[in-house]
Amino acid sequence: MSLGPRLDLRHSQQLVMTPQLRQAIKLLQSSNLEVTAFVEEELERNPLLERDERAPPGPDAGRSTDPLPVVNDVPDAAAAASSDALPAENAAPLDAEWDNVYDGGTPPVGRGGSADFDDDLSGIEAMAAPDRTLREHIGDQVRLTFASHQDRVIAANLLALVDPAGRLNVPDAVIAAALGCQEATVTAVRHRMQRFDPVGMFCADLRECLMVQLQDRNRFDPAMGAMLDNLDMLARRDLRGLQRVCGVDAEDMAEMVAELRRLDPKPGARFDAPPALTLVPDVLMRRGPADDWIIELNPETLPRVLINRGFHARAVVGAKSRDEKAWVAERFQVASWLVKSLEQRANTILRVSAEIVRRQDGFFRHGVVHLRPLILRDVADEVGMHESTVSRVTSNKAIATPRGTFELKYFFTTAIAGTAGGEAVSAEAVRHRIKSMVEAEVPSDILSDDAIVERLRTEGVDIARRTVAKYRDALRIPSSVQRKREKAVPA
Template sequence: MVSLAPRLDFRQTQQLVMTPQLRQAIKLLQSSNLEVSAFVEEELERNPMLEREEGSVAVAATQAEPDCFEAASSSTMPAEGAAPIEADWSAGYESGEALYPSRGGRMDSWDEDGRSLEEIAGERPRSLRELLAEQARLTFGDSRDRFIAGQMIALLDPAGRLSVTDAAIAGALGCEEAVVTAVRRRMQRFDPPGLFCADLRECLAVQLAELNRLDPAMQALLDNLEMLARRDMAGLLRVCGVDAEDLSGMIAEIRRLNPKPGAVTDGEQAPLVVPDVLMRRLPDGTWQLELNPETLPRVLVNRGFHATAQTGSRSKEDKAFLAEKLQAANWLVRSLEQRANTILRVAAEIVRRQEGFFRHGVGHLRPLILRDVADELGMHESTVSRVTANKYIATPRGTLELKYFFTTAIAGMRGGESFSAEAIRHRIRDMVNAETAEDVLSDDAIVERLRAEGVDIARRTVAKYRDALRIPSSVQRKREKSAPVL
């Protein structure tokens, strides 16, 4: 017979409590240096126990051989009247006391903004670089081409010109000049057209081509813009081979074009990416990594102020306030130190594993997943994911997001060495580029060739990569190659 009488039971369970301290550490870890600096500035205003460390030049750094990277812990030079932290790191997992009450806590505002999507979207117009980055993502299915496009967007001047030559970009990125040229040609048709050109003549030519008005006479006019500037109409009539009425109409068309398409947006230009980690090659061939001192927030606990505030008669509420602020200051300083060391260790491991990329270029990216770095450093995958989010490293091959270096692995035949998915996509494109009208490769034929090279790949994977590269099917390619040239 089941008893329906009330009774009291005791149960013992274990669970991880997400305290405000732990939430703060996680937010700081996944935020960029600029975001962390903004947060620290607010804390300096709110917490009298914190003070900015002035004049410190000591930054966490690592110097290592290509196959041996060791990240050194950050060192600090305490300012007068302040002392290094003495907080217990485990307190954030055990304490249930709130560091920041919900009525004024900065961390609460990070989680729940309270604004509608319309309010957020309406804060500012999208910058030209943001618009171009979106067009690049939609245009280029190949990550290599997207990477090249990103570098070109970063190199644009305010007028929309790209003064760096294709050869220079190719040399810096370790790829073929023809590939860079092909990417730039496609980006010149982005909205607004005429960007990524070397000079005014090329800029106007691209815009006229977009309007289907770049005929031989107009090209001759563009090739002699200096004569137009001198108002040498007789000379222009001669070189263009048109009459006065046609020349007048051609000049009117040119005047309707935009000589500076980079200045068409009303919003401010998006700021250049500020790297969180700096990388340089030393004379002995090793790499040195350090956190960017320009954006690295440095704060100390002002124990001199705390000692002064504790003297004399204080109410219970005042003492509780001082204790709370001291605990918050200790925890913030410890969180910043832990964040700096973690970022540096993860960046050093990425550089060690992608050594071939930094020395030889994009084609030498190795397969890499979050678990590889996490296992090597004794971290959780989620920690590595947060560290690489919104973090950039300035390298000899450009400023890159840390997540860029993680590429999918394709298994090798019979347990052999795995291959980077990016390298396989490059190989597929090379095969297609080498085709002739009599020898067009089907997806099955590409699979056979890759397996002969030791790559264990399925036909559906080849088809997926081919679609991502915007390569037509073998039937369509054969039809195009067999078509007569007009």
Template sequence: MSLSPRLDLRQAQSLVMTPQLQQAIKLLQMSNVDLSAFVEQELERNPLLERNERADFEAPPERAEMRPDADASVVVDRGAGEDADGPSPLDQDYNTDRDDAGAGDMTAPPGGEESLGLGMGSWGGGGARDFGEDARSLEDTLSRPESLREHLGAQMAVDLADPVDRLIGTHLMGHLDPCGYLAVSVEEVAATLGAPPERVEAVLARMQALDPPGLFARSLRECLALQLADRNRLDPAMEALLDNLEMLGRRDLPGLMKVCGVDAEDLREMIAEIRALDPKPALRFEGEPVHTVVPDVLMRPNPEGGWLIELNSDTLPRVLINRRYLARVRPAASGDKAVRAFLGEQVQNANWLVKALDQRATTIIKVAAEIIRQQDAFLEHGVQHLRPLILRDVAGVIGMHESTVSRVTSNKYIATPRGLFELKYFFTQAINSSAGGEAHSAEAVRARIKALIDAEPPKGVLSDDRIVTILRGEGVDIARRTVAKYRESMRIPSSVQRRREKLEAAGR
């Protein structure tokens, strides 16, 4: 056997994660809010992209028609006779140009072609053309509520005259958590600022006296005590109650009466005072604004049977490539190699974005349609009929990878006749049937446990063992620890605590 160098030609296939492919995967798992923000950035960065806001350019939304008795295939109606089984959206030729004369047409500015530039400012429609009128939007003129820092700062400027005390107070303010509790100890603040712990403690006491009462507490007990002291209701009996909040959580009323030295009527009044306090006093100031969840997918009953599913066009940013603008700037850039390279890159990026958005929309509707097909019984009859479903069940039918289905169902919502649900809601674990029949969905079993507990009488509270017996009689093979886990996940107390609460409510 001889050894000698030689050249071989071989063919091999490999998946190359190009930057565009990585970005397409990120687009797939973005929520509609994140996607809109990403498209806004691309519109600012790419001078060849233009938002499609005209009705005559609005493409019909992707749509799917599902019938319970249909086969496993998902037909996606894209408004032009195409279906989901055709070529991949990235392989199709879409008309992404904007080359019309009309409201969206651009005319050259008085300075000529050189003044066009590549920025968005030359596209017009940007606001006031002189300084004689207010070009601010309505949102810029609206007032905003006072923040907690502003509220405390105004009080601190009056109550703390010493600059050192103000510095300590400002440092303490910076360590408030969102609920208004102090997240550091006095010793840590003293070590950081190089101040005596006694002085930090004194400033903390003065900060705790600011409005609203309960701020700068280091525990729930201290937060409630500060509010009771502000109301002049912190007597020895109330302090004993605050020292035994865990007994109050267990509804151990006889034990609390013994510890506090009061009768049942006084204890009932003390508990009512505790319930009137605010355990999170800072949330009224700097709570995050509530964002309305906008569904990505809409569905409605089909008059011919089944369901009609379509994407919400309000959450789909649509962009076009303005070929007219490209034709105007390309001749001026013919002599500059760097500018030509820049324009070529921007054209490529614009084409990719348009096709990636279309592929994202098609993939979402395919996954949503298959989920609805498999969970048709839930939509018809309620949560008790929710089927066990895993990612593999959907991915195998539509011919996609499980990771793709997982990304599609993340942060995506669907509006159904039974309410607004995240797509991941429909994926639940399976619980075996005690009779050997079809498995039960974990979510359906959880809903059944809650229904049993809500219907129990005060003198007939169901224990976990009793719930297991009832469920096994209904064909659900479930263990006691599983019932306890589901009950705790729904924040339902134990049978002992529920019995106390129900008897107390019945005796009022």
């Protein structure tokens, strides 16, 4: 056996992940808003790219029975501007003051932005007031309540120490020592501030917060005090034990629990709260003229770019060195790749969305009960793509439907077998059915997990008891024992 160098030829195939391919995959699984942010960065880096300023097609453009929208070409604005056909009728003089010209087609708009010609303050009552912060709201009440400089200084320090929920976790003695005043003075100021709007702030714990609100409503009595001393029993829903501790009957206990539920455990939380995030849909869905569904990408968030070929031609001609020509060629290649990737991404999203809508037609027409089981392989086989591609397309995407806005991932649910070989049922539909059963139950007939299983099997769903318990926990529905305790005393 000889040892030495040897040259062999081998044939093999491998996928090379180029930077462009990696970026295309990232664009595919990003939402329209994320892609728009990426396109804005490319517009700043690449002078050959420009934003497509043409108006997107309206809702009636390209209306067809085809589930995918047909986008008509928009005429070029430059060609229209250079046209020799100018309107001859109703043409105003060239020296006209256009601010004073009214064509009669639209109602006149005054200087204040309204449909009349009042002064600039005509629409001021329609302007929304800016949101006030918690400290601004309390600060106004401090200036109106306290006259002495010492009380205002103490109140300002209490306001600086309060947390967003309205709690004050620093003892009065610590605050008094820091300010060099009597503890009783700090306590008196804090008690007065507890009655500010919203009532119940500047309290040390939940019990004191609820007690102050009950006192403000003149609803605090020894029975309520005993309930506040045993909030842990209320958390365990031990209402019978609370009746013995408070010395009340079932009817009084129901009124006390209802009164407690009307209180705000975090009175400061409604201030400075971040605005609710709205789910912006990437795909729009509407009913067609033939009672079908029409799918289109959201034109408000769809990134649209073009290649400035005129500037590219001038840049090529004006390039003086080899490096400049290489840079222009590289920028043109990147721009072409981006435009092609965005077009391919749009077509892929439309194809996958159309297939999802076709398979879940019963859901859109009749509700969640008719949601069908669906997996990635079903859609991938139909549209001729890989499962990973379908997974990326449906990630971070939402569709606006006549039944609301849903993430595309929502329509992929596991299947639960039907009884006696019947048709499989979607797990999401089963969860909805369990929730409906629990909401419809009466205090005298609380459904256990076994009872829910029996009802589902009579409806043709072959499901195990542990699966029902898992779905019930996911829906945050307490057990039958806890529900029986809650509904034993009407709230």
